[in-house]
Amino acid sequence: MGCFTLKKANTTAAFLLCGMCASYGITPNKLVSGGLPAHTGATTTDYLTDGYLTNWKSSSAKEIALNVGEGPQKLLINWESFGDCAWATDFTSGCGHSGVALSNFKILTSANSTDGTDGDWEVAATIQNNPVMARGVTIDFAGKSWFKIASEGDVGKILEIEAFDMSAGGTDTWFFMGTSISQMGIKQQDTDSTTAQLIHAKFPEYTPAMLRGGIGCINSTEVVEHLNEYLEYAGNVKFWAIEMGTNDAWGGGDWNLNTYVSNMQTIIDSAKAHGITPVIARIIATDSAKAGWQINPAFLKAVDKLVENNDLPQGPDFYSYFKEHPELLASDGVHPNAETKGGQAMHHLWAEALAPLYAVGDTAAKTPDSSTTLKATSTFMVPRIYAQGKSIFVEGNLLNATSVTLVSATGQLISQKALSKNYGQVQFENIPTGQYIVIIRGKNAVQTSIVRAK
Incomplete structure (x- = not known):
């Protein structure tokens, strides 16, 4: 998975970095x-x-x-x-x-x-x-x-x-739109826990309603052609978790890139118009030794830009993970392998990516005075969160922060540090390799960030 590190920011940028988490409170x-x-x-x-x-x-x-x-x-x-x-x-x-x-x-x-x-x-x-x-x-x-x-x-x-x-008025409702990658990995293949069950284990208050919507061979053009049906039959959920692009990018070229970007923007715009928040996964990598081709980097850049330009929550990075773990792909080098738990990995990656939305909590149940939006003020600027070796650091002005918590991607509490003064740095040492979520809580603010210890 990619390493998502918050940088020191000015007032506007700081609000954007964590304001998005609060705006999607579930x-x-x-x-x-x-x-x-x-x-x-x-x-x-x-x-x-x-x-x-x-x-x-x-x-x-x-x-x-x-x-x-x-x-x-x-x-x-x-x-x-x-x-x-x-x-x-x-x-x-x-x-x-x-x-x-x-x-x-x-x-x-x-x-x-x-x-x-x-x-x-x-x-x-x-x-x-x-x-x-x-x-x-x-x-x-x-x-x-x-x-x-x-x-x-x-x-x-x-x-x-x-x-x-x-x-x-629950909003913890999810439709997993996808190709055969999702048809197999999210529904068809065995897993120790579904994405919904992993979220519930990590955040017991939540029990996501999860609909599986993968269709083998479908591409973004065919989704757009049937967008009215998607909206009719899955338009009453609040989030669309989208895995789309393998069939658009098939063969490794970029000849279909502009069409893909246009189609994805249409899907995003239509979802938002119906009160649905899209969360888009980075396209899964192939095992190029078996498939004979790899996803063109232009498609990955396009996904990243769509997420950034449309102010969307960050989805899972299927590309980086499966590029590092080709053993989780089937003999065709494209689809998740049931025997090696490729589908199980997809459920866990979705849960990891969505965890920050749940860590923020239910903003609808909070009064304005207890809003979880992180306001960039002189007393609670966005800290810098990064990994260095087997340590994770939180640096910056933490004057109004009350605690810094480190949890694993599967919900296990690693460490929690209560703060009683202006700490310039909080450090978690000897952390095993893996992806973690750092949660900084203040009197009137919450910040979450995903970081990977190598």
Whole structure:
């Protein structure tokens, strides 16, 4: 991964460096269905709510009911279907995709059912002609305790159902748009934990709602051609985590660069117009010895410039990581390797990249006096954070800082130093090689930064 070091800055630059973190503060939406039994008529299952896609246990029951209990006023119901793991079957001409989506059904709610079949039920939502394999729908749930998906036709193979409490206006909702790299790595391949589970382990208050949207062979032009459908079926989430560019940059040339940049800007503009924040990953490196080509550096520079020009949060650097770890790529030298945990690495890299957004906390729940925006004043200027060998340094005016915390990329607390005076420097020594998050907390400010110890 790249090393992201904050430099000493003037007032304007300092605000931009950490102001962005606060502007994307995430409001939690609690997962209320995790591990609950899913009632499918006379039987119950536990694999539909276990949080894992790769046990490959699915249900084709026409009615699936869950009792999440009373309390939530609104629920977000997410579901994942199987197929060939592509999000949509007809968005690209490069690959043939197959699968039956959960297409025509109702979501019903009940306050007095005891087993998912008896009691009184009301229709909370009606879905018709849904073509995608993962989607979320928000319903009213005040006074209810059960919800049920009741299908009118073939339901295909349902892998997972999740329900999130949206009563507080949760914004911790994510759609992972991508190519076959994401189709395989984010959904199809085994992992110790998903990105959402890694975030929850690091920040227990948060349980991200995560929809997988990878499609093999798709390129940015085809995404733009189907942008209305992306917005219709994944436009109600707050963040789009985007992995896009391998097929645009295929072969190692730059002949398609201008088209790619134009398409990505269209995707960014459309997402922002719908209240969605894009987070873009740097294009994954190939193993050029096997693939016979490598991503042209011009595409990487283009991604970096798109992120900078559009003031977007920093996404994961798939290029640098997989360039250093070609063993995580398959025999074609392009796709993540399931046997060597290439997909697992992608989940961890996404979690590392998104961690600073969660470290800031829920800005919507804070009063103006407790804003987490780092204001560049004479008493709390942006410090310099950098690694040197196996030490990490925090330097600068820390007069109003109360603590400096170092955590690993997987959420383990490494060290926390409480500050009681104006420290010119804080040092963490003998740090193992890896990526870390430095969190500086002040009375009215929080700063986070990612740094890598070599």
